[in-house]
Amino acid sequence: MVYYSSxxxxxxxxxxxxxxxxxxxxxxxxRDAITISELAKPFAMSLPAVMKHLDVLTDAGLIVRTKSGRTVTCRLTAGPMEEAMEWLNRYQRFWTAQLDRLAAFVEENPCSPSQALPSTGDSTPRPRKSSPRGRTRKK
Structure with missing residues (x-):
């Protein structure tokens, strides 16, 4: 069994x-590496706001930053994403197997529309739970 770091x-x-x-x-x-200013260019937010997002990505191990002079570049690291994909694939295999079993069951046991709907002609009326409305006379 494979154990993942939660x-x-x-x-x-x-x-x-x-x-x-x-x-x-x-x-x-x-792309191999991108500068932070290039990353921030398409977004309508401040550079400090983009930096906060990059901090989260760095803490998750998804990117690595390197500084060369005044330029900071970021590089994608695939390790954490691969681990997440392995975890997701395990559940994909489970649900695929379950859905395959359901499809096989449905194909083996076809149900006609008349079997799927309850019959209204054979039903009996429900008994009354209370007395009729209105005042009742004492005898």
Whole structure:
């Protein structure tokens, strides 16, 4: 059995839960390293706000920052994301197997529409739970 570090998974999923951080991660597609100012350019937010998002991504281990002079570049690291994908794949296999079993059951036991709906003609009326409305006379 494979055991996952719940702290690392928690940080990874928390980091990718935010749409801004996911958008930041997509900018790494096809690129090795990106400067922070390049990462911040498409967003209508301040550079300190982008830096806070990058801090979360760094804490989760999804990116690594390096400084060369006055330029800070970020590089994507795949390790935590691979661990999260392994965890998700385990549940995907489980649900795929469950849905396959359900499909096989439905194919083996087809149900006609008349069997699926309760019959209204054979039902008996419910007994009354209380006396009729209105005042009752004492005899």
């Amino acid at each position: 702290d690392q998974l928690d940080r990874t999923f928390a980091a990718v839960a935010d749409p801004t951080r996911r958008a930041l991660l997509t900018q790494f597609e096809g």
